[in-house]
Amino acid sequence: MPLLKDGKVVDDIWAFAEDGHELSPGGCIVVSLGRFLSEHDQLLARNRSIGVRLLNSDDPALLASYLDQLHVIEVQFPKYTDGRALSQAQLLRRRLGYKGEIRATGQVLRDQLRLMIRCGIDAMVIAEADAEGVYAASANAFSEFYQSAADTSESIFVKRQKLRQSKAAE
Numbered sequence: 001m002p003l004l005k006d007g008k009v010v011d012d013i014w015a016f017a018e019d020g021h022e023l024s025p026g027g028c029i030v031v032s033l034g035r036f037l038s039e040h041d042q043l044l045a046r047n048r049s050i051g052v053r054l055l056n057s058d059d060p061a062l063l064a065s066y067l068d069q070l071h072v073i074e075v076q077f078p079k080y081t082d083g084r085a086l087s088q089a090q091l092l093r094r095r096l097g098y099k100g101e102i103r104a105t106g107q108v109l110r111d112q113l114r115l116m117i118r119c120g121i122d123a124m125v126i127a128e129a130d131a132e133g134v135y136a137a138s139a140n141a142f143s144e145f146y147q148s149a150a151d152t153s154e155s156i157f158v159k160r161q162k163l164r165q166s167k168a169a170e
Contacts, residue, residue: 001125001126001127002125002126002131003103003123003124003125004123004124004125004126004131004132004135005101005122005123006122007132007135008132009131009132012125013027013028014028014029014030014049014051014072015027015028015029015030016029016030016031016053016074017029017030017031017035019031019032019034019035023043023046026048027048028048028049028050028051028071028072029043029048029049029050029051030050030051030052030053030072030074031043031050031051031052031053032052032053032055033052033053033054033055033058033062033063036050036052036063036066037062040066044066044069049071049072050069050070050071051070051071051072051073051074051101052070052072052073052074053073053074053076053105054073054074054075054076054085054088055076056075056076056077056078056082056084056085056088057084058088060073060088060091060092060096061091061095061096063092063096064096067092067096067097067098067099067100070098070100071100071101072100072101072102072103072123073092073098073100073101073102073103074102074103074104074105075088075089075102075103075104075105075121076104076105076106077104077105077106077107077108077112078106078107079106079107080107080109080112085104085106085121086115086116086119086121087119089102089104089116089119089120089121090119090120092120093119093120094120098120101122101123102120102121102122102123103121103122103123103124103125104116104121104123104124104125105125106125108124108125108126108127109126110126110134113126113134113135117151118151118153119151120151
């Protein structure tokens with residue numbers, strides 16, 4: 001399945017290492033949260049890029065002291081009706097200040113892409129033939145938003161307030 005990052009299909013350089021399996025000596029590796037927490041000293045000492053895969057029942061705050069050392073965090077959508085990964089992405093971006101890549105995996109659907117972007121997810125593994133076209137259509141589907149989010153879009157309320165202030169200043 002294609003990996004979308006910033007609206008473009010890119011090569012996926014990351015490999016997931018199952019719990020209990022030997023790590024490859026090189027390359028970019030993603031491990032489970034449990035494995036990372038139990039082996040973080042050894043993993044971070046490898047001088048290789050490390051990522052963590054969160055199950056949607058995992059608490060992202062457990063990674064707070066390691067966020068500057070992680071290059072990618074995967075959030076999972078096991079079913080399209082389960083949006084807990086969206087909350088995890090919001091927590092990572094807005095509360096914890098994570099600057100690295102947040103990647104959506106699992107049942108990633110075109111209808112959810114815009115919301116994923118707004119929540120701070122910047123890479124998606126999606127089963128679409130025209131992944132870039134789907135991304136472009138989803139990313140530009142709405143011009144205004146009522147809620148603030150992890151992206152840089154101003155809410156309609158903020159825009160209205162600025163407009164009122166500029167008219168009052170005239």
